Amino acid sequence: EIVMTQSPATLSVSPGERATLSCTASLSVSSNLAWYQQKPGQAPRLLIYAASTRATGIPARFSGSGSGTEFTLTITSLQSEDFAVYYCQQYNNWPPYTFGQGTKVEIK
């Protein structure tokens, strides 16, 4: 099973600033990595797939990068609606699909 590790657990950022979230896989997952956003009381929403492709309707301030074992989600100029929990997920070697434990982006 591939273990996904996200850092930091919590990121405190001021509105308008940049947030950089990391995700590390225990084995290479090529570019088969997705990022999801989850707000309280809501279902997760797909942001990024194939490590760097934005899903339909996702603003350009969200970008993904990386391949192999190291991945990054960057949110430039954080908006109020971006404060949420973000999860990475590998879909290269499954079953099982595995998720990171999440990074909470909170208002500083």
Add this chain to the structure above:
Amino acid sequence: EEHLLESGGGLVQPGGSLRLSCAASGFTFSIYAINWVRQAPGKGLEWVSSISGGGHTTYYADSVKGRFSISRDDSKNTVYLHMNTLRAEDTAVYHCTKGSGSGWYFWSDPWGQGTRVTVSS
């Protein structure tokens, strides 16, 4: 618009059973894999089970293997998760998701809002 709607959750005693349903709309249901992903209270996301388009192949997390069973009825655009011998650690919100992608590589999009399962005496 693609949409998934779960139902069937509730309170059940340890050792009991429950059947969850996931009704889909807005896409050609029969050709897509469907997944169940759960989230325990205050915790992260855990993949539970998947069924291939056409229903020929099923997959389960080790934590539910032998207790849960996934099936689909393409005539009703619905996937089911049959949960038996439920344990307290199965308490979670259960989301169904559509497997988007191609070949062997599928991400989850969209997600249903989820149905809550509570296992307690």
